[in-house]
Amino acid sequence: MKSYTRELSTLLALMIIIVIFSAIAPRYLEISNLMDIVEQGTVNGFLAIGVTCAIITGGIDLSVGSAMAVSIVTCGRLAVAGVPPLAVVVIGLGLGALIGTINGLLVTKMKLQPFIATMGTNSVLRGIAYLITGGWPVLNIPKEFRQIFQYSIVPNLRMSMIVLVLMAVVYSFVLKKRKTGVYIYAIGSNEEATKLSGVNTDKYKIMAYMLCSMGAAMAGMVTLARLGTGEPTGGEGYELNAIAAAAIGGTSLAGGKGSILGTVLGALILSALKIGLVVVGMDTFYQYIATGLIIIVAVYLEVVQQKISGMFSKKKKTA
């Protein structure tokens, strides 16, 4: 129902980054390294596709890092207590949905600004994560649970990547092909007009925040499986990387615009950059600068693109 120009330009940017780094260090192009980029981008990918849903409504979710931590310690505890791995995953997702519902209720029913509301829940959730473990990490996560995400189908291709792709496909389908998604975009673009079309806008906003926190819960479970221990400090500060991935992928913080595919590519750009700087032997300090510049350039390109398409629309108007 739309063209993929924006996603193509993100893909192009990703390829340019890969080409530049491989020119400097050929081993960057090795399969194992490329898969490492994907692996490193997975956790941020889950967070970012979630947060994209919240951003499209014109909101934001700053609590994803802490929601991830709550998922890490809760699922960690359950797995250690011997709950079957798949049941843990289901409970984890349910937990995400619950956290999202709370965020959504704060934003819709209590009419709090999303930035402040989720800043509040961010702190509350972090506290809960600490309380659940008493501040200690959850140790000795059973192998059966870790295998759900860590199992390699072929070398370098882990289940967690497959799950990310599955989740991205489902989210894309919901956003593009279900009325839920259409309403989420419509709310972000013009909430009043959407409401006057007979749409229960509160309900769909809450659903967007649910999708958001479910992504965070997934990110938590993948982290838990990867590390084998559940740290209540997990995911601290991750929300900014997630928002960055969405922004690089073309999601507008003003709402109404963005796509899951773009966000996944945005997450890959960030991890390609991170690994690239390591491979070419640059100081990791530069990683911060490079990440920041990428965000600024990406959003600036968006502005330029808007200007150009703005000229086109004027043309059509007078036609």
Place this chain on the structure above:
Amino acid sequence: MSDTMIRFDNIQKKFPGVYALKGVSFSVKKGEVHALLGENGAGKSTLLNILHGVFTATDGDVYIGEEKVNFETPVEALKYGIAKVHQEIHMVECLSVGQNIALGFEMQKHGMLDYQDIYRRTDEILQQLGCRFKSKDSISGLSVGELQMIAIAKSLYHNAKIISFDEPTASLSNAETEKLFAIIEDLKKKGITILYISHKLDEIFRIADRATILRDGTYIMTTKVADITKEELIKNMVGRDVSSYAVRLKPPCVQEEVVLDVRKLCGNGFRDISFVLHKGEILGVSGLVGAKRTEVMRAVFGIDKKISGEVFVHGKPTDIKSPQDALKYGIGLISENRKSEGFVPVMSNAMNMGLAALPSFYKGIGLDKQLIYKNFETYGNKVQLNIMDPEHLTQNLSGGNQQKVILAKWLATSVDILIFDEPTKGVDVGAKAEIYALMEEFVAEGKSIIMISSELPEVIGMSDRIIVLKEGRMSAQVNRDEFSETVLLGHAIGE
């Protein structure tokens, strides 16, 4: 010609691929009120924007007096004494009246803002304009008309020689409009040249000396307003014969059956509103700005809270608390604020048209593009949308066509009661007639319309029956055989 103030010489403006203005030349005399007329998209606003330096012309020159100016920015134009009063007035809420007037051009003394001087100067201007508020007053709480006075004061603060007005009366009450006209007369006496854009032709005949008509970016004619009839004006604007008046072309089709029965409704700012709506009826709702017509209908539609009262739909009591409840009872609403409440700007025509009926476009578990397109085909044709491209963004359509998209959105649902708030606000003459025809078609199918309108000819021409509101109360109910502007105004004012 020494009395020429502005001269447009072969102005052309090309946007990528298309000419918005194709060589427009004419002059505006010093101290006259000069109307710019044309349908939406005729190039009036583009021309004004070129005068004010918002756009630069692709070719041609603008002369002020004998001097070639061709401003590159609005500030340049403003410094030259060319000011604009916008259709929608934007003010900085946290600043006082005087601060808003002086904003960006504050007088300074020793490198500090000289508020004494600023307030003295702005108070002088406000007094000239006969405003009841002072420069130190806060902006909040002022009416749209008062904000417009501030915008005019701002022009005078810049010693404007030329002031242009773009649809200045669109949101004004009758009293405020009268006051504006008196001020424009006054400005004219001071030798200030006025450019005036309005869709309301009656206004043109009231205040303009001459008028220039544009059509599709070309200059059609400049004429003394006294030398032309309304019909001739319209004919030249549209390029074909169109009835300027709202008239019913089909016989009335009101049936006995009551579809909507509102009893003693009370809400924010209004109380004891009772009326019925019949099957096949167009019920006009008349009254002054501030009579709470929109508020009553918003409450019926479930946007605003009702304090008390009952609403019966098809004889059944209802408890409508939100628009989605209203939709279940078959009630739709088209807001007068098309931009902010009418459509979703990021969405295409097909999506905007399908928005209220989305659940019916599922095929399996996903929405089906073909069904959405088919819906667009059906209803786009029905409302005669000018651009039948499903992927075209609604925000890039003209006002009239946006209105058609919104109307089509409700036609695509099973709505049989439509609340239509100012159906032709900001809609050009040609599209107006089409919207009237669509309304007639709607009621001919046994559905019903409640039409809020501030334009008396429209409400008189289109309604089967009219209710008049005054200050949040029912003032009168008027049947078709008693319709007249005097009767309606009388009830609205309460004499």
